[in-house]
Structure formats: structure tokens, C-alpha cells
Amino acid sequence: MLDLFGTDLRQEGVGLPTAQPLEFQIDLILGAAPVARAPYRLAPSEMKELLEQLQELSDKGFIRPSSSPWGAPVLFVKKKDGS
Template sequence: MAPLELKELKVQLQKLTDKGFVRPSYSPWGAPVLFAKKIDGSMRLCIDYRQLNKVTVKKKYPLPRIDDLFDQLKGATVFCKIDLRSSYYQLRVKEQDVLKIVFRTRYGHYEFLNVKAFAHGLIHGHVIAMCGTRDIDTGVCQAV
């Protein structure tokens, strides 16, 4: 990594640790990290989970069709809006799986405690997000 990336890595690791999203790890696994430049010039921390994805059992979850979603709204007069800001950070990883999604850096190994890891390379991110959204939708919004 370039010196600028190492500095940014240290800053992002500190933020993630302070917020309780990651913690130091002693797992024997560890995926490499890299940065991708965003449109605004800032850097996004990415974890290369390609090797882990090769051995992950694939799950399927159908994305809802937009016309089915609109059909469900037919005749509705009351609507709710939920903004799931940083939704991947709000979903916890099962404790027995935490050791599997470790990433390694020059500053040590870290493990995600939230599903944020899935947002950047693990194969089931969209499945978990959709299941979480479905559970909120059926448990709250449709009950109103």
C-alpha cells in the first residue's frame, strides 16, 4: 500500500473500532484489504473475499419484482417510510461466523461484528439485506 493509503487505513480502522463495528482478531484466516477511489476522491476500504467466496455454500433469495411491489400498494392509503441508514452495520454477524470474515492489515487482523463485510465482497450481502428488509416490512409496515 502507498503511504497515503496506509494513513487512510489507520484512520478508517480507528473509526470502525470506535463505533464497535470491528475488533482485533486472532483468527488464522484473513482476507487482504485494498482501497477503491470513490467519485468524490475519498477512499473506500474493500476486502478481497474471493477465496472465501469460492468455498461458501451459496444461498438464493429472489429479489422482489417491482410490479409485484406496486400491486401490494393498490388501495393503500397509509404508507410508512424507513430509512435504513448504514443498514449493513445494523445487522449482526452470528458469533460462530465472525472468525470467518476476518481481514488482515499491516496493523493486525480485524473481524467485522456487523454485516458490513458483506457489502464489500462477501457473496451473501444482498441476501441478508433483503431478508432483513423483508422481516421489517412484514413485521411492521404491513401490520399498520
């Protein structure tokens, strides 16, 4: 990702690269139930930031709504500078 986008993935005007063929598959175990974890509680400021980031990524076409039974909670990690 860094080779494609540089160090800042949030640059304005940056879109997805041209689709390239990629051989990839995830082998699922037959009969295994999907794993979905409950979301972690977020502070109001974290929820605001999450919604802003999701909207920005959606606007740029990086993500789209999903109805997958698989899911994992969001986890915020502070940068080295504490932000």
C-alpha cells in the first residue's frame, strides 16, 4: 500500500489503483459458523472520528456497505505522538 499511495493514505484525490489480476482464495471449513464479535464501546469523540473516516473511505470508493455475517470490532490505536 505504501508503494502505491506513499505515506499518507488520506490524501485528497487519491483513488483506488487500476484493478490487477490476483489469485487469492480463503478456504472455509465446511459447517463452520461465521464469527462476529460485538463492537467495543467507543467514547463520543472516537465514534465521531470513526463515522468521519468511514464516510471519507466510502466517498472515495475504498469501502462499501456490507451485510456479511462475518465481522470484527473497530479498535483505535494511538500514534507514537499520542494523537
